[in-house]
């Protein structure tokens with residue numbers, strides 16, 4: 512089905528129309544948009560949605576649904592305004608209350624239905640799914656212990672600051688630790704999360720389900736500490752939506768060739784296929800940019816590459832050379848269909 516590319520129309524991926532009720536500034540660079548949905552919008556705490564961006568609606572970006580079904584009055588998106596970020600700049604600076612947005616169905620596996628005690632580790636904007644899950648668990652299963660470690664640069668960067676205070680005061684089963692790299696306030700810890708801190712503060716980590724969301728490097732470290740402290744690998748979940756960017760070597764170049772129409776270009780080894788295609792205006796749709804939504808599915812005929820996600824691909828797709836361009840690092844000369 513073809514959809515017109517106007518802001519007031521759905522697109523193939525985003526067919527849930529919502530009206531912006533209000534926009535609240537959380538920190539100097541993070542805003543929460545509260546959205547009113549006339550229809551039921553099913554989602555689970557911790558999931559994300561793709562959002563049509565701009566007046567043409569021809570690009571999508573993925574944002575965590577920071578609200579909690581059954582608890583929050585509105586569906587909310589909490590968005591950091593990233594410099595030169597097409598999606599975040601539009602959502603935080605141009606969209607106004609009363610405007611309409613189009614969202615995809617909720618997606619993602621970073622959800623929690625376990626009754627196990629929880630250890631939730633978040634850094635920066637990675638706190639958005641953590642807050643969504645926290646509200647849900649605290650209200651739904653009062654016997655479930657929830658330990659949260661939330662890392663920020665400084666106290667002014669704490670997202671949902673007032674709500675965290677209120678939850679910590681209301682729910683004794685919530686053990687909240689805020690770590691600020693600088694200017695920590697009384698009750699906060701100065702510095703970054705580390706293995707010693709987890710060892711002393713969460714002695715029962717082996718029995719907890721560990722859920723981690725933040726920048727890729729943070730997630731890798733936090734996962735390694737949890738494993739070193741005895742948490743079982745099957746009990747550790749990281750948010751793949753925050754996937755790591757591959758290191759790129761500027762010194763070694765490869766040739767990317769497309770057969771129809773013929774195009775040949777040079778890009779550094781380690782570049783993602785998506786970045787290479789966008790750089791050379793090869794048509795590609797990319798919504799989540801993290802190997803989750805499947806919108807950037809692309810066929811490679813031959814070449815040397817490795818992939819970090821095949822989440823939406825079937826075995827038959829992979830056998831035919833399909834990859835998710837956002838999750839495909841080019842290692843040698845590659846030919847596209």
Ligand code: FES
Nearest residue numbers: 798800805807837
């Ligand atoms: S853009 Fe979503 S999987 Fe690549």
